[in-house]
Amino acid sequence: MDFTFSEEQQAAAEAARGVFADVVPDSVPSPALTRGAVAEDFDRTLWARLATTDLLGLLLAPEHGGAGLDPIALCLVLRESAKGLARVPLLESSAATATVQAYGSKELRTSGLLTRAARGEIVLTVAAHGRTGHEPAERAVTARRDGDEWVLDGTQTAVPWAYDADLIVVPAHTDADRSDRSDRAVLALVTRDQEGVVLTEQISTTGERLGELRLESARITASHLIDADGAWESLRLLLATGTCALALGLGERVLEMTAEYTGKREQFGHPLATFQAVAVQAADRYIDLRAMAATLWQAAWRIGTGAHGALPASGDVAVAKIWAAEGVRRVVQTAQHLHGGFGADVEYPLHRYHAWAKHLELSLGPAAAHEDTLGDLLAAHRLG
Template sequence: MDFTFSEEQQAAAEAAKAVFSGVRPDAVPSPALVPGAVADDFDRPLWRGLAAADLIGLQLDPEHGGSGLDLLAFCLVLRESARVLARVPLLETGAAALALQRYGADAPGAAELLGRVVRGEYVLTAAAAGRTGHDSAALAVSARRDGEGWLLDGAQTAVPWAQSADAVLVPAHAADGQPVLALVPRDAAGLTLADQVSTSGERMAEVRLSAVRPQLVLDADGAWEWLRSVLAVGTCALALGLGQAVLGMTGEYASKREQFGHPIATFQAVAVQAADRYIDLRAMEVTLWQAAWSLAPADVAVAKIWASDGVRRVVQTAQHLHGGFGADTDYTLHRYHAWAKHLELSLGPAAAHEEALGELLAAEA
């Protein structure tokens, strides 16, 4: 079987490399250097560059201005963004737009909204704090019928880019327990934001909803589960890109850092640790592509297991092999470590995914 990427997928990855080539991972002051330093907004110039390169909506249908590519192409772009810690809501906007296209393309105003997303004029985020774990974020918000519409009550925590997004896609549960997805404009009456900060030092928010009337509601069976799987796979792609960048930094440092007259990369103990992390990354990669291709629950669980544990092991080994230099806040490794911890927490503990995988296998036995 041929596992190489298609020409279109490879072209998307190359275009992403070109757009992200000028991004500096240390462009924003780190909270480790300047206490309380948190950027007010995401990287708007970079966002415009992504739109100009047709990368924001590459996975959306051509009728909305997208390129009609698949989830693998989207993950290739996400991987490149994580290599440089790009501060853009690419995963959240892309996943939310895909859900709207899949389950609500016929809703009034949806087509126009998706076109604006592709052009970079409309930014989406997803309020799904437990999106990649085994607890359902939909239970945090209730959705009740009000005449011909809906009203939302509740709160979602740790919503990325909430202060900058134009709308939030909120999972909620109806009276019968059915999960729904509600698109809520950021300026909707009854919606308030409470500032939070992620472990990576990025601005987040608790989104509070009090009798909020959403712009539209996706109540199709499986919509929330599908969105959660896409967010999980996208987070695995970010973990892979970050891990590959960190291992590259570590290899370059180990080949130049000398002890006892030799580069430390020539020491067996160092080489074995680096080789173990290379194996982690290859496992993260193969399980990611399998999950992105199938979106099967078991495949997604396996990808999350490897990504959650793998990205943690990669940055820990990098810190160890860098020695004291790795903890120097003038060096960018500490920023990669902080982002890796955020991704690990977003994915949830590997043990929980192993438990979920066991339950899936038992149910099929």
């Protein structure tokens, strides 16, 4: 593959740098010092700026007010957002609208939902963690047809921005009414205030408010259910790849902070950065970040182009998740170690990055699980 970014992708990244340049991570109170969530809503002012600069519809076609770009462009923008810990549902809303565009019914695609989302008027999020966060999300909710409606039952945990989004995309499974497609995955679009939808507040590692979503015979119209092969898999892979982009951006900023600190902090009359032990640790983390970047762009390229390889795109995403989950943890741990006492100071912004890194690591899941997935794919390829 060609790792050179196109002019359009670079323009999106440049616009993102301008929008996120003024975001200050330490302006949000520390989760350790705050009871409950750090804020009741996401950064609506920043969201409006993203809409003004056309960054909310990166994956949408021009007919919907979008830019018609690809997952690489989205990941470039997400990487910039993570450097300032931007509190916006950019990944979830972008991934959800891209899935609606690609797999939704004609009625849903032409309803104006996509255009309004690109303008920042409608926010979408995704319930992608299942009942416990350690099981396939589509197994946590059942969907059954009842006349012209669908009835949903089940629970999804840790739904990001659940209290702020206008629509929540919920993966579910159903026994098909056609014998050739039994027990398939579907996507349902629900609103948080409709009958049968119950939200219970949860607080993430970052201090952000999540929601446990319980569906108790919640009904939606057929037009708000996406029943297309590959829809959930496409959304799942895009969310995972976008999370890897967030981990990369966060890690890059943390390493920059560490370089700045060790370059100024002196011990025995010399900057810490001149000590071999410090330089070696920083160099190891730089290698982690380069590996995270290479595997991220490979995964984003595969899911964006549909290019065929020896393994399905899920294999590339699994490799990216392995490096992102392990790499971001090592980067923040090394940063805290090299910052000394400042690394544990809640008045210093590094603790915010550590909290977000832990959240991203948990969202991605353990590297060992992704290694098992990759092993299964390799075994299936060999046997095939």
